[in-house]
Amino acid sequence: MYFKNNTGDENLDHLRTMLSDLLIQDLFQSKYIRVLSEGRLLNILEELNQTDARSYSSRVLQEVAVRGRVNHILQGNYAKAGDIIRVSVTLQDAATMELIASEGVEGKGQESIFTMVDELTKRIKTHFQLSDEEIASDIDMEIGQITTSHPEAYEYYSEGMRHQYKGDHRQCIQSMERALAIDPEFAMAYRSMAWSYSALAYRSSKWKDYNQKAFELSDRLSDRERYLIQADFYMSTVRAYDEAIEAYNKLLKLYPEDVSGNTNQARLYYRLEQWDKAIERCELLTQNKVQAMRPYTLLASNYMAKGLYDKSREILDYYLNEFSDNGAIHRNMAFNYLAQGKYDLAQVEVDKATVIDPDHPRNFIIKGHINHLKGDIINAEKEYQSILNTDEQAEHQMGISWLGHLNLLQGKFEKSRAHLKQGLELAIKLREKGAESGFYSRLAYSYLKSEDIDGALEESKKSERSSIEERGCSFCHQKWALLYKGLTYVEKKSMAEAQRTAAELKDLIQKGVNKNYMRLYF
Incomplete structure (x- = not known):
């Protein structure tokens, strides 16, 4: 107390x-x-x-x-x-x-x-x-x-953590900056900075910078915190999943019921599409009735990935009944219904989420998806556009991206590309190489669908260059760049280049940890 x-x-x-x-x-x-x-x-x-x-x-x-x-x-x-x-x-x-x-x-x-x-x-x-x-x-x-040997630094750290627990990430960052001004080697402060920048969606620049700094100072942490930071660094910053799994295993050997360790390892297995392993990690926590929300939403997502929609809803309902009403839980419920084509039920859940978190960007995304899938293009566009009125510029990329998709599906290629170029400019401004590569890939697909082969090839090459420059997640975006480049060569009837690109894609996937992406090759 x-x-x-x-x-x-x-x-x-x-x-x-x-x-x-x-x-x-x-x-x-x-x-x-x-x-x-x-x-x-x-x-x-x-x-x-x-x-x-x-x-x-x-x-x-x-x-x-x-x-x-x-x-x-x-x-x-x-x-x-x-x-x-x-x-x-x-x-x-x-x-x-x-x-x-x-x-x-x-x-x-x-x-x-x-x-x-x-x-x-x-x-x-x-x-x-x-x-x-x-x-x-x-x-x-x-x-x-x-922690730190400086009382004033810890005072600012403690203050910052309270802001972070409440979701006030900008205030958290300011407090952590004060703590680090007193003790520049305060590893836990760097980790908290990384988490807050991550929550603000600055994933490719400041988030990774501070996560790496925490990793470099991890010898100044307890075993529990050190293994957690090392595992998170390997998983999220450099995508060295084998090393991440090893670090999580060391953590969980000492602390088998650690909430962060089990949750984050489940996240890793989810990325690898190893649903059963992810479910095992999550169920250990939910059966112990931990009150953290993330194990429940993650478990629900893994059930959905296996097509177990009823079980997914059951675990979300359990959280609502056992703990508290929560916007993220309702958004997950909305996605559950959305995936099954139950648009009215999805609307009910996202409306509940909106009451709790009125300006959350994903509320607008879900509402846009519902209208889009129901064929109401005008209101879908309004919802996606609403994201651009929220405070965080990095979140605007989601809205811009979906506006691009919406126009592309209507065959409005020029309007689609105008949105995608707007998103590209924002990604470059925010120094997010991953997002930059993604927008180039979407532009390549847009040119490909409008039969502008030269334009598609140029954009796919730009996407590949940006993906290679993306620190720690080259594979995440490079596979899509190679896919669109290969498809473009097929349309161009340059079969030797297409085969060479396919071989590059195959080699990239074989060297990666998720071999399931070989489906892109076949």
Whole structure:
């Protein structure tokens, strides 16, 4: 829980959350103790309207324990006399509120906070049913080593994480920048920056830059965080899937029920079209009733990939009934119905999502798809166009791309290409080589469909060049560039060039990790 400030000094209020976060981070290293994450604790306190509470009643504490599915409650306070700060904690049984233990430490100034947290962690572990051997062999690196040794840097980091948990990614980035200005080697701050830029869709530039920086500093992290960052880096930044799987396996060997590790490995298997392996990772989490949303939407997507639409809806319904109403869940439900041609039911779900997240770009995408598939081209175009009115430029690429598709399917080639060129300019502006390659590929297809062979060949070659320049995901876009280049050579009756391009595509897929893409070759 958040700590109680007994110093009488409001300037030290930041220690309420900072001490809580540091203890969570420190205990989170343990192989034997499951700790409620900072994000989930904040979420529960928000649900109970207790985020600003200075102390907690027994009723609130027990409700936090029930919602967080924990058996013990750790809360504390801090006081100050001169330069000396004293931190005291109590450990209670969540069901009976019986006091199990109390501990206290003290140190000089805020610089001693990290040492005090390390000492408290060691003492707290002795009050759980752990053997001496388990305590001695447990993972417990110094908290200052795996985070930062600068109190002010951690204060900004803690502030930023609260913004991130609430979805305020720009505010998170600003806080992390302040933290990194104090400690340029704060690996967890780089990781959080990467996540926030990823959420803002800046995937090809800043997101990868900060993810790589976190990877380079991963020796300054706990084993749990280090394996997770390494795996995420291999999966998302350089697409080295074998290395990613190895890192996830190391993580899950130490922490078999780790939510991020299981979820992200499931994401990787989903990309590889290994649905059953992805389902196994997700079901481990959903059967444990974890409250994170992503395992449920990912499990639903894998069921859909196997054509199990009813099972997909069941898991989404389960989340809504067991946890909370959620826009992303309703959007996934809408896609489920959309895939089955049940457009009215899809509309009901996306309308629910819109009430929760009025300006979410994917609401407009789904509404556009529904109108498009129902033959209402005018309203489909209006929905896709609406994405361009949202705040994030990177999200505009989705709307522009679908406007291009919509006009292409109507045979309006010039209008389609005008949209695609607009998207290309935006991708170049945002330094997103992957998106750039994608727009070149769509232009190549547009020229191919209008029988402009020279135009198609030129754009497919540009797509191939951009895909090669795309750091970490050349295969993702290069396969499409080669496909359209090969088809263009076929239309041009240049069969030797077509065969040579087909051989390049085959070789690219054989060297990749997802051999299922050989379907493009055949």
